[in-house]
Amino acid sequence: MKVLSLLKHWRFSPPQILALGFGIVIIVGTLLLKLPFSTTAPITWINALFTATSATTVTGLVVLDTGADFTLFGQIIIMILIQIGGLGLMTFAIITVLILGKRIGLRERLLIQEALNQHSIGGVVKLVKILFIFSVLIELIAAIFLSFRWVPEYGWGYGIFTSVFHSISAFNNAGFSLWSDSLSQYVGDPVINLLITVLFIIGGIGFTVVYDVMTTKKFRQFSLHTKIMLLGTVIINVVAMLVIFALEHSNPLTLGALSTGEQLWASYFQAVTPRTAGFNTIEIGDMNPGTIVFTLLLMFIGAGSASTGSGVKLTTFIIILLAVFTYLRGKQEPVIFKRRINNDVVHRSLAIVVISLIIVFVTILLLSTSENAPFIYIVFEAFSAFGTVGLSMGLTDELTFFGKQVIIILMFIGRIGPLTLAFALAKSAKPSISYPKGDVFTG
Amino acid sequence: MKVLSLLKHWRFSPPQILALGFGIVIIVGTLLLKLPFSTTAPITWINALFTATSATTVTGLVVLDTGADFTLFGQIIIMILIQIGGLGLMTFAIITVLILGKRIGLRERLLIQEALNQHSIGGVVKLVKILFIFSVLIELIAAIFLSFRWVPEYGWGYGIFTSVFHSISAFNNAGFSLWSDSLSQYVGDPVINLLITVLFIIGGIGFTVVYDVMTTKKFRQFSLHTKIMLLGTVIINVVAMLVIFALEHSNPLTLGALSTGEQLWASYFQAVTPRTAGFNTIEIGDMNPGTIVFTLLLMFIGAGSASTGSGVKLTTFIIILLAVFTYLRGKQEPVIFKRRINNDVVHRSLAIVVISLIIVFVTILLLSTSENAPFIYIVFEAFSAFGTVGLSMGLTDELTFFGKQVIIILMFIGRIGPLTLAFALAKSAKPSISYPKGDVFTG
Numbered sequence: 001m002k003v004l005s006l007l008k009h010w011r012f013s014p015p016q017i018l019a020l021g022f023g024i025v026i027i028v029g030t031l032l033l034k035l036p037f038s039t040t041a042p043i044t045w046i047n048a049l050f051t052a053t054s055a056t057t058v059t060g061l062v063v064l065d066t067g068a069d070f071t072l073f074g075q076i077i078i079m080i081l082i083q084i085g086g087l088g089l090m091t092f093a094i095i096t097v098l099i100l101g102k103r104i105g106l107r108e109r110l111l112i113q114e115a116l117n118q119h120s121i122g123g124v125v126k127l128v129k130i131l132f133i134f135s136v137l138i139e140l141i142a143a144i145f146l147s148f149r150w151v152p153e154y155g156w157g158y159g160i161f162t163s164v165f166h167s168i169s170a171f172n173n174a175g176f177s178l179w180s181d182s183l184s185q186y187v188g189d190p191v192i193n194l195l196i197t198v199l200f201i202i203g204g205i206g207f208t209v210v211y212d213v214m215t216t217k218k219f220r221q222f223s224l225h226t227k228i229m230l231l232g233t234v235i236i237n238v239v240a241m242l243v244i245f246a247l248e249h250s251n252p253l254t255l256g257a258l259s260t261g262e263q264l265w266a267s268y269f270q271a272v273t274p275r276t277a278g279f280n281t282i283e284i285g286d287m288n289p290g291t292i293v294f295t296l297l298l299m300f301i302g303a304g305s306a307s308t309g310s311g312v313k314l315t316t317f318i319i320i321l322l323a324v325f326t327y328l329r330g331k332q333e334p335v336i337f338k339r340r341i342n343n344d345v346v347h348r349s350l351a352i353v354v355i356s357l358i359i360v361f362v363t364i365l366l367l368s369t370s371e372n373a374p375f376i377y378i379v380f381e382a383f384s385a386f387g388t389v390g391l392s393m394g395l396t397d398e399l400t401f402f403g404k405q406v407i408i409i410l411m412f413i414g415r416i417g418p419l420t421l422a423f424a425l426a427k428s429a430k431p432s433i434s435y436p437k438g439d440v441f442t443g
Numbered sequence: 444m445k446v447l448s449l450l451k452h453w454r455f456s457p458p459q460i461l462a463l464g465f466g467i468v469i470i471v472g473t474l475l476l477k478l479p480f481s482t483t484a485p486i487t488w489i490n491a492l493f494t495a496t497s498a499t500t501v502t503g504l505v506v507l508d509t510g511a512d513f514t515l516f517g518q519i520i521i522m523i524l525i526q527i528g529g530l531g532l533m534t535f536a537i538i539t540v541l542i543l544g545k546r547i548g549l550r551e552r553l554l555i556q557e558a559l560n561q562h563s564i565g566g567v568v569k570l571v572k573i574l575f576i577f578s579v580l581i582e583l584i585a586a587i588f589l590s591f592r593w594v595p596e597y598g599w600g601y602g603i604f605t606s607v608f609h610s611i612s613a614f615n616n617a618g619f620s621l622w623s624d625s626l627s628q629y630v631g632d633p634v635i636n637l638l639i640t641v642l643f644i645i646g647g648i649g650f651t652v653v654y655d656v657m658t659t660k661k662f663r664q665f666s667l668h669t670k671i672m673l674l675g676t677v678i679i680n681v682v683a684m685l686v687i688f689a690l691e692h693s694n695p696l697t698l699g700a701l702s703t704g705e706q707l708w709a710s711y712f713q714a715v716t717p718r719t720a721g722f723n724t725i726e727i728g729d730m731n732p733g734t735i736v737f738t739l740l741l742m743f744i745g746a747g748s749a750s751t752g753s754g755v756k757l758t759t760f761i762i763i764l765l766a767v768f769t770y771l772r773g774k775q776e777p778v779i780f781k782r783r784i785n786n787d788v789v790h791r792s793l794a795i796v797v798i799s800l801i802i803v804f805v806t807i808l809l810l811s812t813s814e815n816a817p818f819i820y821i822v823f824e825a826f827s828a829f830g831t832v833g834l835s836m837g838l839t840d841e842l843t844f845f846g847k848q849v850i851i852i853l854m855f856i857g858r859i860g861p862l863t864l865a866f867a868l869a870k871s872a873k874p875s876i877s878y879p880k881g882d883v884f885t886g
């Protein structure tokens with residue numbers, strides 16, 4: 001409790017600390033990537049900044065070819081930035097939620113307690129340790145399995161490095177690849193498909209869910225958050241796979257040329273990667289326009305809370321749909337898994353979605369005036385940067401100087417979280433006066 | 444009160460009656476427009492249906508040239524469909540809200556009382572009479588003023604008809620014009636600009652607002668709804684005019700070639716027409732892509748409740764923004780003009796916006812797979828049809844058969860109102876069980 005009151009006397013609020021921390025990592029990363037021995041040929045400052053931001057925010061949008069334009073040193077820097085960005089935010093989320101608790105009332109503390117079974121300071125330290133050990137262990141195991149596949153193909157040195165790089169990039173939902181066509185050459189490879197997607201799904205579902213599943217035996221005993229995330233992830237991935245298979249299986253540029261087995265793997269991969277891993281095994285720009293529009297939605301929804309992914313978050317999306325459905329049924333509060341969802345959670349979800357839509361809308365408006373590119377390229381790039389997804393129809397390396405700046409800011413906001421940013425900017429309310437009720441026609 | 448209980452025993456719910464009524468008008472309209480003497484050359488059934496739907500839903504998207512492809516008889520049919528569609532929905536909204544009252548509780552009834560000072564059946568009849576007299580009077584006065592401009596230009600016969608046609612089309616926010624380039628030839632004409640915009644702004648602000656302003660003397664005594672609509676309309680129009688002027692004044696294809704006076708009139712016109720009149724004085728497709736994206740937002744927001752316009756409605760948009768701002772400030776209920784907005788109003792607004800976004804999203808997804816057109820054309824067409832705006836980048840008459848069907852359904856939904864439709868489809872809730880509270884991480 002002494003630590004709590006101590007932390008409360010810091011001059012910065014948690015969102016400001018988070019933004020500051022990310023800012024410092026990005027600046028150091030930019031300086032390191034600008035070093036002559038980081039790249040095979042000199043790069044501009046804006047491209048160094050763009051790459052450092054993309055890595056730290058685990059986005060994966062690239063203005064340079066990670067495999068060809070960066071030296072081994074440069075690639076290691078990128079890998080470290082990804083690890084700091086991915087693990088760092090998860091750690092920060094847990095610490096903030098558990099200790100600093102700005103706007104965290106009794107209700108939220110009980111929620112944390114339920115989710116993590118931890119609420120003392122000692123518990124937090126233990127929890128962060130578990131998070132680190134778990135993450136590194138997962139990455140290590142996956143790297144070893146990937147090595148089985150890639151050492152025979154590329155030899156010991158590059159085979160092991162590329163396994164470690166892609167393992168870290170996948171678990172942290174970074175989407176950076178050492179190959180310019182991402183994982184397209186492994187479109188039908190079951191081992192690569194399975195290892196990479198399991199990594200980014202575990203990383204993206206959120207640590208509280210992983211911890212809950214590890215420490216609780218039965219589904220019925222899981223926290224409400226865990227139940228929603230598990231069921232929601234299964235449903236959205238199955239639906240997405242079916243939609244993508246239906247829209248692409250006859251497209252000669254994507255699935256049309258593949259065998260049925262490869263078609264299923266590719267549909268699965270493109271269904272799970274937009275929330276918000278960012279690897280791809282088929283060319284995004286070759287997909288059916290309908291599939292591209294559907295992918296926009298998946299990128300906007302994003303991953304789980306306190307995870308290596310971004311977006312508005314799957315729970316936010318589910319709560320919003322549930323609230324609308326509840327309103328239509330004439331009920332007061334949404335009910336899911338026999339639990340009532342408080343109005344405050346609904347309003348928080350509403351705030352997240354509206355602020356996110358405003359941010360993406362303004363980005364699209366700005367890029368529409370500055371970039372000379374098809375509208376769908378711009379829309380796709382904006383959703384991808386906001387969700388820190390990293391998929392692109394090919395606009396990224398053709399962005400103007402202004403366009404790169406906009407995308408850099410958007411990746412930063414997307415990772416910090418639009419609501420966090422909004423809280424950081426909002427002034428706290430004055431003591432409130434109680435006004436009489438008023439009413440308005442809507443719709 | 445006898446009428447009330449009588450109406451409650453009707454087999455159809457109000458949304459079903461509304462949909463049915465519009466459906467019948469559209470079918471009759473289609474049959475009439477398909478008559479040999481309605482058009483100068485034979486037209487297809489789908490084009491007759493499209494035109495009848497566009498007119499009845501006061502959208503203004505056209506697959507045919509209203510001035511050239513239809514005879515005077517056909518044009519009169521279109522004009523009548525517009526009048527029925529525009530006035531009919533306003534009338535229906537008032538009657539439904541006052542008498543039928545599905546989901547209308549005490550709170551809403553008090554709101555109506557506050558807005559219209561009417562709540563008895565006799566009051567309703569009187570009110571509908573006032574609505575009709577007011578509307579026809581406004582249209583008549585405007586037609587006379589327009590005649591001053593157009594009779595000298597086109598002679599007595601066509602001059603008077605075109606004045607009446609454009610007056611009705613403008614007041615009902617239909618956006619149908621007898622000229623294929625809409626009102627582009629009057630881009631700098633103060634009389635036409637002023638008359639047409641005043642007509643569609645009055646029609647689009649909603650009859651409750653007009654009635655309140657007519658019967659109440661001071662701003663402070665206006666209902667909350669009236670205050671929000673008046674202030675909101677001024678703010679959004681001024682902001683829109685500034686944005687459009689800033690983005691277009693150096694565009695040689697639009698404002699660049701005009702004098703400063705014409706530039707101001709054109710900026711004003713294009714600022715007010717997307718919510719949801721649909722006339723234009725500059726070519727939409729020639730506008731800066733940024734202006735086009737901004738126009739999407741205006742089209743989505745739309746006009747006022749119980750008006751001749753559609754969209755999610757300006758009040759809905761304001762309530763949503765207000766709710767987000769309130770949440771960020773850590774307060775419970777939004778406050779505006781010293782009145783608290785109930786959570787129920789916020790949830791209703793949320794439902795309207797989410798359902799609308801889903802409808803527009805699905806439309807864009809469908810049209811992306813069916814239409815061979817630039818993505819921005821498809822997005823623009825979908826927002827325009829949903830908001831029953833009628834502006835187009837030129838896709839309408841190039842739509843496939845499937846695309847026309849989609850847009851017909853979208854115009855219908857857009858006019859009936861997405862929430863009305865959702866209520867019509869939703870089953871009512873079972874007696875509710877009280878569940879314990881649960882909690883979820885969002886964002």
Ligand SMILES: [K+]
Binds near residue numbers: 059173276278388389
């Ligand atoms: K990513």
Ligand SMILES: [K+]
Binds near residue numbers: 833
């Ligand atoms: K219209």
